[in-house]
Amino acid sequence: MHVTARTEKPADARFVHVHGASLDYGEDGEGFLALKDMSLDIGRGEFAAVVGPSGCGKSTLMKLISGLTPRSAGEVEVNGADVTRPLKIVGMAFQNPALLPWRTVLENVLLPIQVVRPHRSDYRVNKAPFIERARALLAKVGLAGVEERYGWQLSGGMQQRVSLCRALIHEPEILLLDEPFGALDAFTREELWGVLQDLWCERGFTVLLVTHDLPEAVFLADRVHVISNRPGRVIYTTDIDLPRPRTQEVCFTPRFVEYVHELRSHISQARQVI
Ligand SMILES: Nc1ncnc2c1ncn2[C@@H]1O[C@H](COP(=O)(O)OP(=O)(O)O)[C@@H](O)[C@H]1O
Numbered sequence: 001m002h003v004t005a006r007t008e009k010p011a012d013a014r015f016v017h018v019h020g021a022s023l024d025y026g027e028d029g030e031g032f033l034a035l036k037d038m039s040l041d042i043g044r045g046e047f048a049a050v051v052g053p054s055g056c057g058k059s060t061l062m063k064l065i066s067g068l069t070p071r072s073a074g075e076v077e078v079n080g081a082d083v084t085r086p087l088k089i090v091g092m093a094f095q096n097p098a099l100l101p102w103r104t105v106l107e108n109v110l111l112p113i114q115v116v117r118p119h120r121s122d123y124r125v126n127k128a129p130f131i132e133r134a135r136a137l138l139a140k141v142g143l144a145g146v147e148e149r150y151g152w153q154l155s156g157g158m159q160q161r162v163s164l165c166r167a168l169i170h171e172p173e174i175l176l177l178d179e180p181f182g183a184l185d186a187f188t189r190e191e192l193w194g195v196l197q198d199l200w201c202e203r204g205f206t207v208l209l210v211t212h213d214l215p216e217a218v219f220l221a222d223r224v225h226v227i228s229n230r231p232g233r234v235i236y237t238t239d240i241d242l243p244r245p246r247t248q249e250v251c252f253t254p255r256f257v258e259y260v261h262e263l264r265s266h267i268s269q270a271r272q273v274i
Pocket residue numbers: 025032033034053054055056057058059060061230
């Protein structure tokens with residue numbers, strides 16, 4: 001039997017489908033276009049990255065896909081269905097891990113389960129499997145033993161690991177990451193690339209990563225999209241054809257450096273496109 005490789009995904013190539021989408025933050029026709037004619041497809045299980053100048057609409061794109069903000073025009077579909085309200089199959093993490101200081105690490109990870117239906121009622125009836133799941137996730141990202149500590153007792157990198165676990169606890173099909181490692185030092189950031197890659201390889205969810213860091217995009221993604229200055233739209237897309245799992249050594253290969261340079265030149269153009 002022919003086994004479809006993870007990178008071949010014709011049937012699911014439009015798992016996330018954004019076509020000709022715009023988003024206007026202006027009220028009463030004042031017109032403040034954050035996105036215009038944005039088109040982007042992400043295959044099921046794909047790791048996609050988006051890079052672009054500050055203020056070009058990257059976070060806005062995340063809000064559009066997650067259903068937190070309705071589009072003004074165009075198509076936004078996930079798994080073949082029009083996105084009209086916040087999606088439950090999405091997990092999100094941001095630059096600021098935003099852990100609740102009065103909750104332990106374990107309680108922070110469990111938060112989405114305690115809030116979102118249908119997990120909420122399942123959790124009330126039987127907490128043990130969820131606690132087990134949270135502990136397993138924390139162990140997976142190297143945080144076994146810190147479950148009962150508080151976020152403020154942890155380093156920035158450890159807090160960001162907790163934030164990743166919280167984003168994944170309800171086993172979302174899509175993980176949206178908005179500059180998740182932006183505030184970390186270079187060593188910690190590179191460590192977390194490995195953690196994220198392992199989670200993704202093991203669990204096979206679909207990722208959209210927004211980042212300022214071009215090596216981060218090339219290291220992690222199957223495909224990188226460059227977005228123009230506001231109003232944002234995709235002006236360049238490249239597939240990253242590097243074998244997996246990727247290790248730090250790949251960052252020193254000519255191919256890797258070439259991808260980063262190529263993206264950098266497109267970012268320079270992106271800053272000029274009005
Ligand atoms: N809720 C909002 N209301 C009005 N303008 C907004 C809102 N959110 C973002 N913007 C504006 O839309 C543009 C795109 O923002 P954003 O998506 O946050 O950019 P990025 O994440 O690429 O830095 C920016 O000019 C920003 O100031």
